[in-house]
Amino acid sequence: MRLEHKVILDWVNPDSTVLELGCGGGTLLALLVAGKRVRAQGIEIDAKAVHDCVEKGLSVLQEDFEGGLSGYPDGSFDYLIFDQSLQQVRKPDAILKEAMRVGRRIIVGFPNFASYTVRFQILFGGKVPVTPSLPHEWYDTPNLHFLSISDFIDYCHRRDFTIENSAFVRKNSRVGVLPNLRADLGVFLISQRTGSETEVPPTRGTAAGPLPRDGPGD
């Protein structure tokens, strides 16, 4: 199992409801159903991936989730998950705001565009980086937005989202210090700040724990 999936599995409460946006072939959702008995719903545009989800016994809607979220009433799900799909949408800011309406908590995993591997390739190679977490060439990448772990933390502060938990991954291992420099992937559990405290009960903590407001630094 990919480490970031293990992290998400650890964060999600048993018997909760989950909507994954851009769920691909349903690998993560199937893990959540098996491990946490969640009621799972996926949204995925690719026909082959949709068939794979149905084969795994998952409920999946073949549609573009940039429009698909609007059909859900407020607070329809305990969790909305973007597993490396947020950087592929046209308007991530609009989607996240809409996601905060539909889900009580949001889990976002994305490739970190400020890892030292990326920095070295740009600085010394002079080329758009191709790394294990950013494996595509410039001409065929599905990624429309490139962000770093620090960017995402700044963004959450600006939007007044609470970062309840975070985890950083490099080569399938956890990164503790200097995640913005060292991690290939960042995974965040965020929620809408309501007054001074959040309404939702806390999830189980992880080794990394919630981040200080100053961010990971590098």
Add this chain to the structure above:
Amino acid sequence: MGLVETRFFTFAEPPTGLPLDCGRSLAPVTLAYETYGSLNADKSNAVLVLHALSGDAHAAGFHEDEKSPGWWDDMIGPGKGLDTEKYFVICSNVLGGCKGSTGPASTNPKTGRPYGLEFPILTIKDMVDAQSRLVESLGIKRLLAVIGGSMGGMQVLQWMVSYPARIRAAIPIATTMKHAPQQIAFDEVGRQAIMADNNWNEGDYYGGPLPSKGLAVARMVGHITYMSDASMAEKFGRRLKTEGEQGKFGADFEVEGYLRYRGDSFVKRFDANSYLYITKAMDNFDLLAEKRLQEVFKGLRARVLVIAFRSDWLYPAYQSKETVKACKLAGVDASYCEINSTYGHDAFLLEVEEETHLIQHFLRTVSENGHSELEPGRGSDEIRAQSHT
């Protein structure tokens, strides 16, 4: 499937009869139906197949002396999408039909003559109410699934609304929650063609010459709407017919010959009045008439698989997406697949491979997760005990 036989179920004897949406009732009512596979001990493996406008109870296998099989034989049988080794498949001719079920061509017990236009106006809900009585008579408390395309899909949606606790899954294919003006318009052209035929005689033509020309034209219009620009281009191109009638306005192009052939063969197997009543039922279908979108499937616990086809312009994908939206609003567990086909509306009968894959896995999931989906307060043992009695 091998040899199969149509059976008949008669119910709603006078004086009660079957109450209809229009306020009248029909007594008695007969439904023609066929079954394939066998019902398991706890009667939990029954799948009800619902046919489209021109379909009938004969969905699979062969009747004696028959060269071609039932209308959905590609999907029903051992190892097929609806696997008869696992499931007990039921298909009945709709109320108002002309293939063994009570319809305008049936004898009116009050007059001893065919009903003709004396037959009451029907709705999709009436058809579904009649089917529910058939399902009951087979001792089935809860269907594993209801499935159908086009008008069959409307019946699926009606089942979801009328009998939500009696289905564990629903598969509406290439269908809509309400007929749009374009769909009504095409049906109206068909009806006008029938009624413009002198032989139609206000629906009183039984025993005399049939309104065959009118019905054939109605069918021709229908067939145009079932195909797509691309599928027609591929099937016929601008190729000319090599034989057939001569004359200035003969069937020169293959597409003309095809439509004429389809029209002419339809009149041998279909009743013009049934065509009028059934198309009217489709046009009047509107699940949202008295409800808001978020209310229509409220409380439904069945799992839903909605299927649409990209080139279907008669029942475009946006209509299926409305169904999906209603499921989202009601918190219904739904899947939606939009199959990339060029066959137009006919795709629901032709895209067998993709449908088979989706439906096989979907039904397997539903049967495996059966007991978690029971209504609250009712244990699985109770259901099992009831179904044995």
